[in-house]
Amino acid sequence: MHIRVNDTVEVISGGDKGKRGKVLKVDREEGKITVQGIGLVWRHLKASRTSQGGRLSKEMPISISNVLLIDPTNNKPTRTGVRYTDDGTKELYAKKSGTTIRVLAKADPKYAKKA
Helix, strand or coil, X not given: CCCCCCCEEEECCCCCCCCXXXXXXXXXXXXXXXXXXXXXXXXXXXCCCCCCCEEEEEECCEEHHHEEEECCCCCCEECEEEEECCCCCEEEEECCCCCEEEEEXXXXXXXXXXX
């Protein structure tokens, strides 16, 4: 799973298609993420001594397959992949532009290209 908290993603299917938001929570076991401003529902709260009650809007989790990461170079959604650089560093990259999104693991000589 290549998506982490604070990544910017775009929804590619569902009712909120085309909207962008920041990832608030990732549930790896369920394969779902919570995105700021996406999948909003109303939560009805009963009044109590401490709170007034009423209707609160909150985000619900959506499937991770319904979103794509945003490419930092051209600001468009892109598929991602994992590759090893020449020194053995494992990195996440954007498949459209080929740019590095983040480093996943430090350099490991086992994966370094031999000259």
